[in-house]
Amino acid sequence: MNSPYNEALGATLIERTKREQIVAVSVTFPGHTDDDTEVSLDELELLIDTAGADVVARLVQRRDTPDHTWFIGKGKAEELKEICLAVDADTVVFDNELSPAQQYNLEKLLGRTALDRTAVILDIFAQNAHTLEGKAQVELALLRYRLPRLRRGATARLSQQRGGIGGRFGSGETKLEVDRRRIMRRISKLETDLKALAHNRTLQRKGRDRSGLAAVTIVGYTNAGKSTLLNRLTHAGVLAEDRLFATLDPTTRRLSLPGGEPVLLTDTVGFVRRLPHGLVEAFKSTLEVARTADFLVHVVDCAAPDPDGQIAAVREVLGEIDAQAVPELLVFNKADVAADVAAELVARHPGSVAVSAHTGEGVELFLRTLADRLRAITRVVELLIPYERGDVLASVHREGEVVSTFHGDDGVRIRARLSDASAGRLSEYVVHPA
Numbered sequence: 001m002n003s004p005y006n007e008a009l010g011a012t013l014i015e016r017t018k019r020e021q022i023v024a025v026s027v028t029f030p031g032h033t034d035d036d037t038e039v040s041l042d043e044l045e046l047l048i049d050t051a052g053a054d055v056v057a058r059l060v061q062r063r064d065t066p067d068h069t070w071f072i073g074k075g076k077a078e079e080l081k082e083i084c085l086a087v088d089a090d091t092v093v094f095d096n097e098l099s100p101a102q103q104y105n106l107e108k109l110l111g112r113t114a115l116d117r118t119a120v121i122l123d124i125f126a127q128n129a130h131t132l133e134g135k136a137q138v139e140l141a142l143l144r145y146r147l148p149r150l151r152r153g154a155t156a157r158l159s160q161q162r163g164g165i166g167g168r169f170g171s172g173e174t175k176l177e178v179d180r181r182r183i184m185r186r187i188s189k190l191e192t193d194l195k196a197l198a199h200n201r202t203l204q205r206k207g208r209d210r211s212g213l214a215a216v217t218i219v220g221y222t223n224a225g226k227s228t229l230l231n232r233l234t235h236a237g238v239l240a241e242d243r244l245f246a247t248l249d250p251t252t253r254r255l256s257l258p259g260g261e262p263v264l265l266t267d268t269v270g271f272v273r274r275l276p277h278g279l280v281e282a283f284k285s286t287l288e289v290a291r292t293a294d295f296l297v298h299v300v301d302c303a304a305p306d307p308d309g310q311i312a313a314v315r316e317v318l319g320e321i322d323a324q325a326v327p328e329l330l331v332f333n334k335a336d337v338a339a340d341v342a343a344e345l346v347a348r349h350p351g352s353v354a355v356s357a358h359t360g361e362g363v364e365l366f367l368r369t370l371a372d373r374l375r376a377i378t379r380v381v382e383l384l385i386p387y388e389r390g391d392v393l394a395s396v397h398r399e400g401e402v403v404s405t406f407h408g409d410d411g412v413r414i415r416a417r418l419s420d421a422s423a424g425r426l427s428e429y430v431v432h433p434a
Helices: 004-010 034-051 074-087 100-110 117-128 132-149 175-210 226-234 277-282 284-291 307-320 339-348 363-376 390-399 420-425
Strands: 020-028 053-062 091-094 113-116 214-220 251-256 262-267 295-301 328-333 379-385 401-407 412-418 430-433
Touching: 020 034, 020 074, 034 053, 034 117, 053 074, 074 100, 091 117, 100 113, 100 132, 113 117, 117 132, 117 277, 132 175, 132 277, 175 284, 214 226, 214 284, 214 307, 214 363, 226 251, 226 262, 226 295, 226 328, 226 363, 277 284, 277 307, 295 307, 295 363, 328 339, 328 363, 379 390, 390 412, 390 420
Parallel strands: 020 053, 020 091, 091 113, 214 262, 214 295, 295 328
Antiparallel strands: 251 262, 379 412, 379 430, 401 412
16 A cells, blocks of 8 residues: 555656656746846756756746736747647746646646646655655645645546535535545644654754754755765765755764864755745754754855855745854865866855865865864863863863863863853853853
């Protein structure tokens, strides 16, 4: 018997038994240029390729507002139909977000499936979810997306089902209503399960907090090289492929900085322009590692067509999860293939660094810069530790950076950089905050 998750994925948004032929469509609205549209369409084409289909034609229109019926104008919709017939397209994908009514009207007019950017991203996430939490998060986003798009099928009514007393006089409950109620029950169950998983994640994070180690989270645009950088720094063995959203699940590893102080380094799911709000909501417990981090390493692909646009897209998502106030270090990756662009970006973003996670170029400078930034946000405290408390002394060395040591008659006086959590736990030994 198929699980609800498998059933949700059974009707995957893009068929993968063969490479589908796709026509990509976009509308340029006021405030955006034709170049903006082309860059976004190029990214949509990469998303479609990742989902397992091929773009065979493009159609672009400039409008002041979306058409409420077809999103594009009636004439353009007819032109789209002709293009689909000419290239024998299976599906039409809009770079913009379609309402359920617009999607239905387009499919009726075109005689083929019409999807939007959100549907493609959801399909990719569905392919790449592997952990229990990841699968639940993706299924929740899928069901929330599909709920308003349920349509009446050929067997519209279940005549054997009655609505209680007097039900024999009614026409019975529609299959649409049964499907909607079934999906709502499943959504409720998934939300409950994810709350429990989020609680477990919170307990794990509290355990890490008690270790006193600074939490550093790697964020960035999808395929910017976050997992490759984590592997380079910690030999984590995380899947790193040259494709969008290769990894969805966070991975945490211990990293020793040049000064000897250890930190916890976490890789996260990649972001993308106009990341569906439903995915942000579903993945909030996973993205929580960015909001609760002490520091963010914001990895940017300097070889991308629009690095600044990618930076803005990542910061927009960080704002959605209330992580915009966390200090960040911009790291321009792939400097080995775009050295001139990397140098220009570093010059335009003071304090940033350029690296190549693939070759290791610039990694030492990055680690020194990260260590300096972390020192700037940690407290230097002075502690007096009795000689018989070797365990406390070891804890200070393990959790922070020792600045100076003096052996006196009453114990060891140490000045050390410690996180707030470590300083609080060792408060009985603190004699003078520096």
